[in-house]
Amino acid sequence: MPYINVKTTSSISDEKSETIKTELGKAISLIPGKSEEWLMVGIEPEKKIWFRGDDSADSAMVSVAVFGSVSDRDSSKVTERITDILSSELGISPDRVYVAYSEHDKWGWNGSNF
Numbered sequence: 001m002p003y004i005n006v007k008t009t010s011s012i013s014d015e016k017s018e019t020i021k022t023e024l025g026k027a028i029s030l031i032p033g034k035s036e037e038w039l040m041v042g043i044e045p046e047k048k049i050w051f052r053g054d055d056s057a058d059s060a061m062v063s064v065a066v067f068g069s070v071s072d073r074d075s076s077k078v079t080e081r082i083t084d085i086l087s088s089e090l091g092i093s094p095d096r097v098y099v100a101y102s103e104h105d106k107w108g109w110n111g112s113n114f
Helices: 012-030 072-090
Strands: 003-006 040-045 061-068 097-104
Touching: 003 012, 003 072, 012 040, 012 072, 061 072, 072 097
Parallel strands: 003 040, 061 097
Antiparallel strands: 003 061
């Protein structure tokens, strides 16, 4: 039950959003036991983001929430893949992307909790 939310300064077409969503689905599978089957993705384009006090270049803040835990090794792989996706699809420099992880032991779906 992962959720990935991408906030970015970039403008994103529907076609690019679909591509990013598909690629994030592949990226989440780098975490054992996670797959696109249960992945929820949010994409928030055209946000006002300053990085280091500067808003002159595109930036992104990506939140990855998972039910359970993620090893440092696996989160590093996912971070690398997410950064690659945003760089290739939106032209965002990797040094202007943050990826934050949150691990949850309670997760609700379909009216009840796991």
